Amino acid sequence: MRLGPKIITVGAFALAALLAWLSATLAAGVIETRSHSAVRTALIEANHEWARVHTDGLQVHVGGEAPNEAARFNALSVSGRVVEASRVIDGTTVRPAAPVAAPAFSVEILRNDEGVQLIGLVPAALDREAMAEEIRALAEGVEVTDFLEAADYPVPPLWVPSLNYALDALARLPRSKISVTAGAVSITAIGNSRDEQRRLETMLSRLSPENVAVSLDISAPRPVITPFTLRFLIDDRGARFDACSADNERGRDRILAAARAAGMEGKGACTLGLGVPTPEWPNAVIMGIEALARLEGGSLTFSDADVALVAAQGTDPALFDDVAGALGSNLPAVFSLNAVLPEPAAEPGDEGPPPPxxxxxxxxxxxxxxxxxxxxxxxxxxxxxxxxxxxxxxxxxxxxxxxxxxxxxxxxxxxxxxxxxxxxxxxxxxxxxxxxxxxxxxxxxxxxxxxxxxxxxxxxxxxxxxxxxxxxxxxxxxLADLPTPEECIRRIEVILAARKITFAPGSTEVEGESAEVVDEIAEALRACRDVDMQIEIAGHTDSQGREQMNLELSEARALAVLEALGERRVPISRIRSKGYGETQPIADNDTAEGREANRRIEFRLVAAGDAAPDEDAIDDADGTDTAEPEGERTE
Missing domain, CATH: 3.40.1520.20 (hypothetical protein tt1634)
Incomplete structure (x- = not known):
């Protein structure tokens, strides 16, 4: 059976179409594979391992999470250079940026005779001008230079007590460097003497707030010892120093070692100071101690270059001559020895008249x-x-x-x-x-x-x-006789019991006799400046007038007293003011006498937790967080 010409033609077209489809599919597959491989290789070589690549025919899809926008843009550019840019389909995302961490707030406070410099980074909420005024009040009007930067971040925990403590310390340290971070204060300072160094260390340790790490490095110039004195004794009470001086640690240690070898018990103490007459001082002292030990009793006294060796009564004269002669010959040339052998004790019956x-x-x-x-x-x-x-x-x-x-x-x-x-x-x-x-x-x-x-x-x-x-x-x-917080408050209560702080009607001015009362209170508070306590100045009114008006008036008057104390050089970083209006009467408001008693200013201790500042505000008097309710402080 012969096929017709039309059937043959249709079949030829169908076969050709099939072959064309197969060829196109094969070519697309080759292109897709090669594009995927080429793009992926290029991305890896460009350090974009995070990028994922898949192809869909001629389209090249690039996906994945880029570490940042620059990496994403670069990955797409690399892909567009390997294949035609129009074939690149962007499916990438950018990793969310981590929130910016709050900075580490810190302040470096430097104080010397020229003034106070503030350097560092502080929260934007800090009233720096108020803090500078506080420093001027605490440091007796010195010039304050502010090199601080501010950042608008939340106030970190313990920042407020750390800064408060630093300001309290600054008032007591005319030459110092104080470094403050949240929860840590480092103090480097110079005292005028050893006694002042000990007093400052004791005081600052007592004032250190809870949970704040305090590091103290307070030095003092060595005292000038005039005359440079040492006195060593051996008697029935044992070997000991009445006075000991040395000019350096090594010499001191050698002197104490010689004393222990001569019978002194314990570590002993020897003052380091200036004024030694000669570098040979330790050698001469050691020779003297060894000589006294040979005599087994008596005293050895050095006063600058003068040396006195006094034997105990009853010492063998021959032994004394031998010891004194050897010491006199061996002492460095600058020293002058006076050796004394006491007269023998009087025989019984020869006492004579009683001595004067x-x-x-x-x-x-x-x-x-x-x-x-x-x-x-x-x-x-x-x-x-x-x-x-x-x-x-x-x-x-x-x-x-x-x-x-x-x-x-x-x-x-x-x-x-x-x-x-x-x-x-x-x-x-x-x-x-x-x-x-x-x-x-x-x-x-x-x-x-x-x-x-x-x-x-x-x-x-x-x-x-x-x-x-x-x-x-x-x-x-x-130093061990500091008053207690309760005693400090009692002193103020005695002052207020004798004379009240009063105000003219509707006034918040501290003047006249009230100013004299504040003078007395300021003196009492200065005497208690080293006592660790939190004080509240409470303002009260009678019940006449509107309740809100009375509250605001009491707040303003309490604040006026606080500011008056600050003007009198009283450190106020541990004092807060608060008004109570007519809410806490102590007498009957129906009588004139009762109303007079209710119009009052009180000073009282508050617990540290009650006086803790609020995290959302900064006190305008001392540059620290406040804990007052809205409207407590009015300007």
Whole structure:
């Protein structure tokens, strides 16, 4: 059967179409595969491993999450260079940017004689102008230079108490660098003396707020010791220093080691200071201590370059000559030795008349009694005047008699030196004899014994026979005698009980007699400036007038008192003002007397948590967060 021409033609066209479709499909598949491979390779080489590629015919789809917009744009550009850009379909996204972290707020406060500089980054909510005013008030009007930058981020926790504490410390440190971050304060400062250094360290440690890490590095110049004194004794009470001085740590350690080798118990103490007469001081002192140890008793006194070696009574003369001779020969040339061997004790029955004696006793309450012998009326009057000048006109009871027989020529000098020594203790007794002086007493000064030994060596000479028994009582230390917060408030309550702070009708001005009352309160608060406490100044009114008006008036008056205290150089960073209007009466508002009693200003302690500032506001008086309700402070 023969096929017709039409069928053959149709079949040929169909076959050709099939072959064309197969060829196109095969070509598209090749192009798709090659495009995918080429684009993917190019992206990997361009460090875009994050990009995903798939093809759909001639279209090249690029997807994935780009780390940033620049990476996304670059990936599309790379793809467009490999294949025609119109074939590239963008399916990429950009990774969401991480929220910007709040900056680390910090302030560096530098204070010297030229003024105060503020450097750092602080929250934008901080009233920097108010803080500068507060610093000027705390630091007695010094110039404040503000180099601070501000950032509008939330105030971090502990930022407020840290900054408050730094401002309190700044008021007490004329030469200092204070670094503040949220929860940490670092203080580097210089004190005028060792005593001030100890006082500042104690005070700043007591004031440090809870949960704030405080680092203190307070140094003090070494004291100038004049004369440069050391006194070492060996007697029935053991080996010990009455006074010890050294010019450096190494010399001090060598001296203390020699003292321990001579029988001194414990670590011992030796003051580092300026004024050493020669670098050979430690070597000379060590030689002297070793010599006294060989004698097994007596005293060794250095006063600058003068050295006194006094043997104990009963020391073998031959041993004394050997020891004194060796010490005199070996001491550095600048030192001058005076070696003393006391006379043997009198035999029983040969005592003779009683030796002359002068005693002065000082009672804990301050009364001083003077007894014994003085040579004449002139010395009698001199001693009495000296005692009244030292101890108080009304504190001295004079019971000494005038009798010159048997008194040594230097007796007045010895008596006056004994009184000067007694004035260095809080209570005690000094006994002056012809050849010796002894003092027993109690002091609130840890260095009292060394200072007394230095004073007596200067007045009586290095070879003087001096016995000191001075004990330290922490309860008498002025640093340990700070008033309690309750005592500070009671002082203010006594002032307000005598005279009230009053205002003219409708006025918020502190003037007239009220200004005098605020003066007294300011003095009481300055005396309590080292006491850790939070104070609220509370304003109250009677019930006359509208309640809201009374509230606002009481708030304004309490704030006026706070500002008046600030003008009087009272640190106010730990004081807040608050008005209570007519809500807390203490008397009947139906009587004139009751209304007068209700119109009042009160000072009271508040718990630290109650006085904590609110996170959303900054106090306009001290540059710190406030905790007052709306309308509490009115300008």
């Amino acid at each position: 004696e002068f005693t002065a006793s000082r009672a804990p309450e301050g009364a001083v009694e003077l007894r014994g012998r003085l040579p004449n009326a002139t010395v009698h009057a001199t001693v009495e005047s000296f005692a009244r000048a030292r101890f108080g006109v009304d504190a001295v009871y004079m019971a000494a008699r005038q009798e010159a027989d048997g008194l040594p020529e230097d007796w007045p000098v010895r008596v006056l030196a004994g009184l000067a020594a007694l004035s260095e203790v809080d209570h005690g007794r000094v006994t002056v004899l012809e050849s010796s002086l002894s003092l027993t007493g109690t002091s609130g000064n840890e260095n009292a014994r060394a200072e007394i030994a230095r004073l007596l060596a200067e007045k009586l000479g290095e070879e003087a026979d001096i016995t000191l028994a001075v004990t330290y009582d922490e309860r008498l230390d002025p």
